[in-house]
Amino acid sequence: MIATAEITGVVLAGGRGQRMGGEDKGWVELARRPLIEHVLARLRPQVGALVISANRHLSRYRGFGVPVVEDGTPGFPGPLAGAYAAMRVATTPWLLLAPVDTPWLPLDLCQRLAQVAAQADIVVVHDGERLQPLTALVRTSLEADLARWLESGAGRVLDFYQRHRWCQVDFADRRASFANLNTPQERERAERSLGVEAMSRERGER
Template identity: 50%
Template sequence: MITQGELSGLILAGGQGRRMGGRDKGLEPFAGRPLVAHVIERLEGRVARVMVNANRHLDDYRALADRVIVDAEGGFQGPLMGIYSGLLAAETPWLVVVPCDSPALPDDLVARLVAGIGQADIAVAHDGERLHPVVALMRTRLADDLAVALAAGERKIDRWYARHAWCEVDFSCCPEAFANLNTDDDKRRLEQALLRRAHEESQTP
């Protein structure tokens, strides 16, 4: 079994936020805190170190995470470049990758990815209807192969996964946990849903 000390966490927050008017999505306010702070909570205490992959507002992210890493190559090349940068930076044999815009990820996300990976090199969350490629557990030794893929122009995460032994991990019991926020309307809807859930739970004897 993979232990906490063998795990690093990586939150992908290095995008341009185009669908949010170019704003830095990870720092968007959500339920009174930066969006990324909610995601950090899902990793803290479950991994040896929480890293954020960011390309802007680095000091703001440093105030929240154990370490901030920028893309190994500039130009906002997408999440696969962020994953590569995290694989290079990790000091553990395993890396858990999550996006910065999914504040409702399951509390037991890391434990379930670890339990589900078996002999595979990569485990990817599946919500019962679709795969979530940026919610994954992977071996950090894959960095060299990813460097080769990136150099060849690969930018599709699923195509890179297909080069390796990978598996799905079933999260069909909580598909709503993987809601991600791409627009202001998405943010408002999820804030309201989480407030309703918190209120319902507070009313349960």
């Protein structure tokens, strides 16, 4: 199994945030903390290094003391442009990709993906209902091919993955951990849910 020191965690924070009213989702708050802070906290104990890939508010992101890379491609070209930017600066053989709007990622995410990494170039989460292609381990040796793929204007993330050896890991037991916050309504529901949990814990302690 690959070691923690061989993995750079990459928070993909470069989207348009259209369904969030154009907000930079990394700075949308949940439980009084921005989503970027939640995701960094989840990834930090699982990887040897961290990178934030963004194309807005770069100086604010640097305030977390983590390297920030800009994909440098105009027009918000998609999440793999962010992965490519991270590949260019990473010094490890693997990236662990994670979207900025997934604040509940499992703390054993990297361990479970790494168990099968020797068999593949890309290891993707399956949450029991669907693939989560932006939560994945990816070899940095794919940098050159990813550059060609991006230059060609090719589309879906899975189309790129299918050019290489890839596999999936079943996280059906942790499906809720991959829920993402795409809209203000989803964020509000998450806040209400957290409030109910906090009240239940408080009552249990009395």
